[in-house]
Structures are given as C-alpha cells and as structure tokens.
Amino acid sequence: RGFVIEGLKITDAAGNEITNPSAVTPGQTVYVSAKIVNTSGVTKTALLMGVAYNDTVMNNINYVPITLEDGQKYTDPVSLTVNNENALVLKAFVWENFDSNRPLVSEYVCGVE
Numbered sequence: 001r002g003f004v005i006e007g008l009k010i011t012d013a014a015g016n017e018i019t020n021p022s023a024v025t026p027g028q029t030v031y032v033s034a035k036i037v038n039t040s041g042v043t044k045t046a047l048l049m050g051v052a053y054n055d056t057v058m059n060n061i062n063y064v065p066i067t068l069e070d071g072q073k074y075t076d077p078v079s080l081t082v083n084n085e086n087a088l089v090l091k092a093f094v095w096e097n098f099d100s101n102r103p104l105v106s107e108y109v110c111g112v113e
Helices: none
Strands: 001-009 029-038 044-054 057-068 078-081 089-097 108-110
Touching: 001 044, 001 089, 001 108, 029 044, 029 057, 029 089, 044 078, 057 078
Parallel strands: none
Antiparallel strands: 001 029, 029 078, 044 057, 044 089, 089 108
C-alpha cells in the first residue's frame, strides 16, 4: 500500500500507553500516535485519527490529514479529549482518507473492561 506504519498507540500526556479505559478520567486528553513512512515512490496521503465512544456512541473524534512525499515520515501525535467514562472505548486508526475509508493498518482498540 506504500506505507510502513509502526507503533499505533494511545498514550497519556506523559507518554504512557493506555491499555484499559479505567486509566482515563473524564475531560482527560489522550494522544494517538504512530510512525508513518511513505515507501511508495510517489506522494501519498494518510489520515491519523483518534475516536472516543461511550455506550457504543461516538462522542469525540480528532484527526490529521497527512501528505507525505516518498521517503518522508510522520510522527506527530493527535490529541483527543475524552468527555466521559460510561463504557468508554478508545480507538486509533490510520486510513488512506475519508473518501475511501480504507484502513492502512489494523485499528488500535482500548475497550470496555
């Protein structure tokens, strides 16, 4: 697909990986990050995204569209504020774009305990 994507994860402000929802408090900002490298030989786009769900309803989303020349990498995190904790599920995605919704890597899920 033209990308090497490593280390998709959700962390707190100190960089500690969040692996269960009880580690997150209402109003807390978490960070979605990955190392995304374009290895396609041409300019390509990607979308790094974090989503918070409560009781299976999306309550917040944040994303950054990324355009990378061949050989360039992207490592900046995307912030996501969690609104409440009822049946909290956090997900991180890397998609090609919103038009295709094609995943470039398996999603990272921090789900209900």
